[in-house]
Every structure is written in structure tokens, then in C-alpha cells.
Amino acid sequence: MIVCAPDSFKGSAGAPAAAAALARGAAQVFPTATITQLPFADGGEGTLEALLAVWGTPERTVSVVDALGRETTARYGLSADGTTAVIEAAQANGLPQVSDVALQPERADTFGVGLIAARALDDGVEEILLCIGGSASTDGGTGIARALGAVFRDSAGDPIAAGGGGLSALAAIDDTGLDPRATAVRWRIAVDVDNPLTGPRGAAAVFGPQKGADPEAVARLDSGLAHLAEVLAGSGDAARLTDTPGFGAAGGIPLTLTALLGAEVVPGSRMVAEAVGLAEALSGADLVLTGEGSFDSQSLGGKVVAAVRDHAPASASIVVVAGRVGLTPAECREAGITAALSIAPGPADLAELSERAEELIEATAAHACALVAAGHQPASAGH
Structure with missing residues (x-):
């Protein structure tokens, strides 16, 4: 089972739109998997x-x-x-x-x-x-x-x-x-x-x-x-x-x-996690796709990505899709994150990324799922 539980990409895509884009990307690689969309937030805007x-x-x-x-x-x-x-x-x-x-x-x-x-x-x-x-x-x-x-x-x-x-x-x-x-x-x-x-x-x-x-x-x-x-x-x-x-x-x-x-x-x-039933939604997940506009050290201190990580099963792969990734692969692994990928396809300014945010989130999710598939396929895929 795949769960898509992102925060909003501020000024670019709301959490519901981001979750839908992640789900579309995942479906390209795992077309028969059970994919759940769970828009999330940290109690602030959105x-x-x-x-x-x-x-x-x-x-x-x-x-x-x-x-x-x-x-x-x-x-x-x-x-x-x-x-x-x-x-x-x-x-x-x-x-x-x-x-x-x-x-x-x-x-x-x-x-x-x-x-x-x-x-x-x-x-x-x-x-x-x-x-x-x-x-x-x-x-x-x-x-x-x-x-x-x-x-x-x-x-x-x-x-x-x-x-x-x-x-x-x-x-x-x-x-x-x-x-x-x-x-x-x-x-x-x-x-x-x-x-x-x-x-x-x-x-x-x-x-x-x-x-x-x-x-x-x-x-x-x-x-x-x-x-x-x-x-x-x-x-x-x-x-x-x-x-x-x-x-x-x-x-x-x-x-x-x-x-x-x-x-x-x-x-x-924590309040939003309880309101949306985050723990229950993630309980059977094999792969969790989450994300936000900027993924950095602050993301690990009470923000959406941290909450998703804390509620996900230990066996699940957790992939962060973000507009900007400010952590090294080693820092991600140390924080319990499998991988973090930026939606930027190359040199691009913020306005361009914002305009194409949903398209880029979908494409990046598909890339992430392809990498996961190369290693192991979610247990529910194909069932």
C-alpha cells in the first residue's frame, strides 16, 4: 500500500493538489497498487x-x-x-x-x-x-x-x-x-x-x-x-x-x-495527525510519499514530514518530494528518511517551479517510485 501524505507547497500547490499529484506519479509505476491520498498540514496555513x-x-x-x-x-x-x-x-x-x-x-x-x-x-x-x-x-x-x-x-x-x-x-x-x-x-x-x-x-x-x-x-x-x-x-x-x-x-x-x-x-x-487519523492511515503502508515546499532541518522538528515519519511503520520506505532539498543523503538516512528528491528538473527560478508544481511533483513521484520498484515492490502492488 502506498500513502501520499504531503504538506502544501506554499504558493504553488495546496496539500490536496500535492497529494493528488504524488498519487498520479505513484500510479504510473504501480498501477494496481492501493494508493491513499492524505493531505496533511502542521496547524498553520493550509x-x-x-x-x-x-x-x-x-x-x-x-x-x-x-x-x-x-x-x-x-x-x-x-x-x-x-x-x-x-x-x-x-x-x-x-x-x-x-x-x-x-x-x-x-x-x-x-x-x-x-x-x-x-x-x-x-x-x-x-x-x-x-x-x-x-x-x-x-x-x-x-x-x-x-x-x-x-x-x-x-x-x-x-x-x-x-x-x-x-x-x-x-x-x-x-x-x-x-x-x-x-x-x-x-x-x-x-x-x-x-x-x-x-x-x-x-x-x-x-x-x-x-x-x-x-x-x-x-x-x-x-x-x-x-x-x-x-x-x-x-x-x-x-x-x-x-x-x-x-x-x-x-x-x-x-x-x-x-x-x-x-x-x-x-x-x-500532532493535532492534525489526530484529526485525520494519520496513524491508522499509515499502519499498513509499504511506501509513504510526503513532501513540502522546502525540506530542511526545520522539517524534522514538529513539521509535517516529521509527523509522517513518526507515525509510519518501521518497515515502510519514506520518500520526501520537495521544491528544495536542504539535507544530505546521510542526514536523511540519519533522520529516518529513505530519500528526498527535489522537483526541480534543472536550473529554474521559483516562479517557473511554482507554475509547474503539480506536474513536477507528479514526475518526481514517478521517479521515486521507479527507484523503489527497482529494489522492492510494495506488498499490495498487483493485489
Whole structure:
């Protein structure tokens, strides 16, 4: 049995298209083999598309607001049984949606993401998979909680200003109006960074500048997040919240959601692996074709290729097809990868490779399978 489980080739081919191309290439060499397509993702961009392809369900749309409060629409998805929703936060608070105006790092918030979650709750889901990243906001997730009914008040009892810039005025959090469904469902937040909430490696310091924050704004946002953690911790240990790896992702979204909603923060690839049933899908595989845009040392640390390798049977051959291969054959073998092949047929620029990505992925998969066939034929081929 052959399983095709790639990530997206960013800007060139989505995971479903890449999986189909790998499958076509494999079928050229093993026409009678059982070939399974399993588009995969690491919890970042493309996760919604990958999960919908595996679940076989259509995307849904909802009217929301962007990070600056302007009306827009966002996509989300439901599992086939309707119990699980997948949300990409950047659909509502992403940088691209606000790139038409000057960036406003202290005003931008996550309220629109909460509106997507509210619609998912209306759909009756039992679990929300929240994929974060690419955000324009640094509000610690307070916007999401506001959309679900929480109120963040200043010392006069008035709601504080939206966005990270208002956090320093926070005196109390009123969660009496919080939608009870929001606390009843299971939340899992996919992260692919280990940055803490505050400090030199925190949400504001590391990611604030790309959202338009100058040094003064970074300092205010960092102080505001630290203050939010203190209020959420109450008499507890605020340092536990500010220092937890991953809490600095997407402007600190995990902070408020873990404190108020009991959300779990998990590596994105692990969350997606469970959602698509990766271990079960790979259990009988003789050959696994995986891949991504650039295969390098980072690919082996919690990304798609690493997850596929970790869940594949020890007896399976694992071949990586990528736009760029940055590891030597020895490094691949040491990492448990049988081989890694670039789709570049020769000297070519990125634009050319992107334009022909699916064609080149298919051809490279066929080459890989021919090499495998020269050594041994998958057990299910011909059966």
C-alpha cells in the first residue's frame, strides 16, 4: 500500500493538489497498487483546506470583522460527523486583510476570530481546532473572549479599548456573560512556535515589528500582555502564564483561551495527525510519499514530514518530494528518511517551479517510485 501524505507547497500547490499529484506519479509505476491520498498540514496555513479534503466536507462561510473591525467573511470547516470545527484564525485577524491601510498594532484584535467560533458553536460542535498564525493582533486573545461574551473592564467599570493597546488599563474580567457553550466544548490551539508570552522572545518583541509596532509600541504591548496575565492569574502564579512556551504565538491568543476556556495548546502537526487519523492511515503502508515546499532541518522538528515519519511503520520506505532539498543523503538516512528528491528538473527560478508544481511533483513521484520498484515492490502492488 502506498500513502501520499504531503504538506502544501506554499504558493504553488495546496496539500490536496500535492497529494493528488504524488498519487498520479505513484500510479504510473504501480498501477494496481492501493494508493491513499492524505493531505496533511502542521496547524498553520493550509490546515483548513487539508482537513476538509480528508473529511470530505465543504467549507462554510460566516460574516465577521477583520483585525480592525471592518466587515468581511471568513471560511471554516466541520468534520463529517459535525462534532469538530476547524478555524484558521488568520481568516479574521490576518495581516493580509489589513494590508490596504497603515498597520495599527495596538488597535488590532481577535474579535472576528471569536465570531467564527460563535458560529461553530451554533453548529453544535463539541470541539474547536483553532489554528493560529499570521495574525495582525497582539491582544492576548481577549478579542475572541469578548466575542463570546466576556467583558474586560477598567478601574471605573467601563470596557477597555479593543486590542493590545488597551490591556494596561485592565482591572477586572467579567465572565458572567460568557457563552456557556464556549466553556463546554474542547478547545485545542495549534502552535508551531515555542515563544513565551512576554520578554525578549515574547509575542510583542519578536512578532510585533512585523505587525507595525515600533520599539515604543512593542514595550507597551509587552507590558499589557504581562498585566493581562497578572489579572488572569489572580492570586496565582502569573509567571506560569508569561513563561509558558507557545503562549507567545499569534499575539498571545493562547493566554486568555487557556485561562477562561480551558483550551489546550498542542503542536499543530500532532493535532492534525489526530484529526485525520494519520496513524491508522499509515499502519499498513509499504511506501509513504510526503513532501513540502522546502525540506530542511526545520522539517524534522514538529513539521509535517516529521509527523509522517513518526507515525509510519518501521518497515515502510519514506520518500520526501520537495521544491528544495536542504539535507544530505546521510542526514536523511540519519533522520529516518529513505530519500528526498527535489522537483526541480534543472536550473529554474521559483516562479517557473511554482507554475509547474503539480506536474513536477507528479514526475518526481514517478521517479521515486521507479527507484523503489527497482529494489522492492510494495506488498499490495498487483493485489
